[in-house]
Amino acid sequence: MPTMPALVPTPPEYRDPEYALHPDGTRVERLEDIPRRRAAVTPDAHAVITPSGTTTFRDLDDESNRVGQALRADGVGPGDRVAYVGENAPEFLAVMYGASKVGAVPTALNFRLAGPEVAYILGNAEPAAIVLGHGMEHLAEVARAADVRTVVTLSGAAGTTPYDGWLREVTDEDPGYARAADETALMFYTSGTTGHPKGIELTGPNIGQAIAAMHYLLDLDTTSIALAPVPFFHVSGLGLALVAGVNGSALLLRNATSPADLLEILQEHRVSHAVAVPTLIQFMLAQPAARTGDWSALKYLIYGSSPIPEPVLREATEVFGCKFLQSYGLTESTGGVTMLSPEDHRPTPETVHRLRSVGRPMPNVPIRVVDPATLEDLPPGERGEVLIGGGHVMARYWRNREATDATITADGWLRTGDGGSFDADGYLYLHDRLKDMIVSGGENVYPAEVESTLTDHPDIAQVAVIGVESERWGESAYAVVVPAPGSSPSEADIIAWARDRMAHFKCPVGVAFVDALPLNASGKLLKTALRDTYGS
Incomplete structure (x- = not known):
């Protein structure tokens, strides 16, 4: 059996790591090498x-x-x-x-x-x-x-x-x-x-660089137990699995049936690292068992998709007593590219505003905020489009050159479509979604996709989908419909029709009927007007 160490200390030159490292010190550059290298070092450890x-x-x-x-x-x-x-x-x-x-x-x-x-x-x-x-x-x-x-x-x-x-x-x-x-x-x-x-x-x-910062930051080793409640079809869910595998940590796969069940699972298995969306953390805090539980094993709670409201975050920090870490990213950027560190989650009165940010760029990840029309860089405080560069950026969209060219600039910058701004200290704040994306319970919902499906309904002439506030999910889809001439569809009918054709988290939770959708002088749909009337 090889005598390579099971635990590899972080070398000084990797304080700002470009790649995650296998236990033999080589770079993680091939997905297929993760089980090969780890099995050679800790074959009997729980994966x-x-x-x-x-x-x-x-x-x-x-x-x-x-x-x-x-x-x-x-x-x-x-x-x-x-x-x-x-x-x-x-x-x-x-x-x-x-x-x-x-x-x-x-x-x-x-x-x-x-x-x-x-x-x-x-x-x-x-x-x-x-x-x-x-x-x-x-x-x-x-x-x-x-x-x-x-x-x-x-x-x-x-x-x-x-x-x-x-x-x-x-x-x-x-x-x-x-x-x-x-x-x-x-x-x-x-x-x-x-x-x-x-x-x-x-x-x-892409993968080796994307997991590098988490690889060294999270203190994962062969004694760690990481809970992966986020589905592996999400880059954030699979990212934790890959980092755990590289470090020889055990990955716990148990599907909680409720927030109360999740609290029991975390304690029963002495989970040290967990990933959750903000809404789930809020649900957990609403359980009385959260305050009486033993959280001595829990080291990190990692969340994303949206910031946690400051009062909720303060309560969560007090109840769970672990380190919190937030990250922002896209699948196109192989996951997280910014980091709101554990230190940032224990702010002073002078830095508490940073809790509204998604943190600072991770090491070796260049991020810019630019004018979306000219792609010229904007100074701190000015809102523009967030661009991501470096080794995290995807290779391309599969068989879609047009979409690739529209998303990745000629010099390699990923256009996120997200609106944001930097402050003077380099913290990134997200303000609006240039692509109108809705985040519902941690799932990305794109109005255009929902609209495309609803347009096929025989009683719908036109439809626009916006996000509305949801106490449970953060946001949910809401449809504003122009009925087809001579028809009178019901809200229940349209929602049921959508649920037969789309994942339920994408389906509208409500429907408003109007005679016409608001348009500007150029004929462009004014979703801002719809949000003012119906939205969040």
């Missing part, structure tokens, strides 16, 4: 903990080898896409790493999407194989209709290949693929302002 048992790093490495061999036997090779749809599970990680070990591109799909939404993505990604998690068997027909060659289900549903049987006929020899730095290593799908989901291609160096 994943679930209600049904544990998976060691040796187990994960061996199973991902079998997945790779099974894919290879099915004719899957470098550049092919391998999709996974399902809740967080050890099999997700085995499929991701196994696909990588044959040079294929793991493609994480949102398991909350409706059948037609999944069908669109499969038609766009054209995966050679798909693995459907528990409860996702109904998508087998959708996959077959999209001509996916290999359809595997964890349950072994009729007409599909059972996961266990798929792996039983192959060896656990490592397929041995080593991906080049410019090859796509991972693909997520997200919705764009055009209303169509887009594939986001990330490389190994």
Whole structure:
């Protein structure tokens, strides 16, 4: 067995790290190397903990080898896409790493999407194989209709290949693929302002650089237990899994049924690191058990998607007593690019305003605020569009040159579409969403996508979707509808129709009916007027 140390101290030159490091001191630049390197150092340490048992790093490495061999036997090779749809599970990680070990591109799909939404993505990604998690068997027909060659289900549903049987006929020899730095290593799908989901291609160096700051900041080691309640189809959810794997930490996969259940899980498993959206933290604080719990094991609570109101944050800091860290980023930036540090979360009266920010740029991540028309830099205090540069920026949108060129400038800056400004100390504040994105319970909802679906309703002539305040979710979608001539649709009918065709978190929670949508002199929709009337 190798004698490499299980824990690697942060070298002085990595105080501002560019890459995360494997336990042997080499850079994390290939996704497929994470289980290989970790299994060589701590083979018997727990990689994943679930209600049904544990998976060691040796187990994960061996199973991902079998997945790779099974894919290879099915004719899957470098550049092919391998999709996974399902809740967080050890099999997700085995499929991701196994696909990588044959040079294929793991493609994480949102398991909350409706059948037609999944069908669109499969038609766009054209995966050679798909693995459907528990409860996702109904998508087998959708996959077959999209001509996916290999359809595997964890349950072994009729007409599909059972996961266990798929792996039983192959060896656990490592397929041995080593991906080049410019090859796509991972693909997520997200919705764009055009209303169509887009594939986001990330490389190994993207991932190695994106997890670097968290890798050194979070004090993860082989004694840590990290809870991943955020789905792996989110870059933030998978990011924690990758950082935990590099550091030899155990990843706890348990789906809480309620905020009270989550509090019990955190204590029962002595969780040291957890990720949560602000609304969930608020729900947890509303439980009396939060104040009587034992939080001595909890070291970090990491949150994102929006700032936490100052009174809530002060209460959370007092109740949980751990370090809080906020980050802002996009899937296109391979996750977080700013950091509101634990120190920032214990402000003085002179610095309390920083709690409204998303922090300062992470090391080695250049961020600018520019005039969205000229792309000229703006001084502190002036609002403009946030641009992100450096090694975090995605390679491209999958098969969408037009969208890529519109999003990444000729000199490599990612146009986020988010409005923001810097203060004199370099803290970034987000003000408005240039793309009108709605954040509902930590999920990004793009009005154009919802509008595109609602427009197909036979009783809708025109529709505009805005965000409205939600006590539970922060924001929710709200539709303003111009009925088709001679029709009189009801609010309940439109909402039910939408819920049959879209993930429920995207669907409008209310509908207003108007004779005409407000337009300016050029015929452009005035969503500001709709927000003034109906919105938040």
